[in-house]
Amino acid sequence: MIISISPRSLLSLQKLWLTALAVTVLVLTGCARTITVTIPPRIELANYPSIGLVEFVPKQPGRLGGDATRKFIDNLHAAQPGIRILELGSQTDILKEAGCNELDFKAVKAIGEHYGVAALVTGTVELTEPQPDVKFSTDLQSLSAGVKAKVNGRMSAKLWETASGATIWSNSSWGNWTVGGLSLGSNGSVSAGYHYPREKQDQILSSLVRALNGDFWPSFEKREVAE
Structure with missing residues (x-):
């Protein structure tokens, strides 16, 4: 038996099918939520x-190592509250107390x-002296705007298991920051302005620590679940 369907009936069936499909999608969507x-x-x-x-051992003498260490500890406590950290002091003094000459697995x-x-955490930190980054120009005003001072920073750390002396984790972070430039006087004189305020150093150390300690922080992911 052959069944014939008129064009009008076929169009109605197509509309009915599309409507049913749309309703199904809406129902399925309504049953899912994002968590x-x-x-x-x-x-x-x-x-x-x-x-x-x-x-942390600094590449240059000064208080940089202590400042970096405090930033590192603050970040760890923020990432995982309640962890117990014992601040042991400088690497030189600790090795001497332990009767060792160098930092290796035996030490x-x-x-x-x-x-x-x-467990034991060790690390190094380095901030270079400001270096000029010049864009040459015959116009002094343009020269003043085109000269900046850059500082390169690098931080590395290791987490050791003291029972075996094995390295459990290690990471490094680095970058460069603008800390100053040239200034143009009213008489046309040009002077260097490579100011390196402590606030800027704190910002650089905080950035290095955040990049370094990503593995200690939880992360968050959005997922769709059916109800």
């Missing part, structure tokens, strides 16, 4: 009852036994 899921950090510091932290094990820590 935010917390992804645990890659490195769970709570696994270690106590963590010894050696003051890490000795430090762990001497201070009673399950």
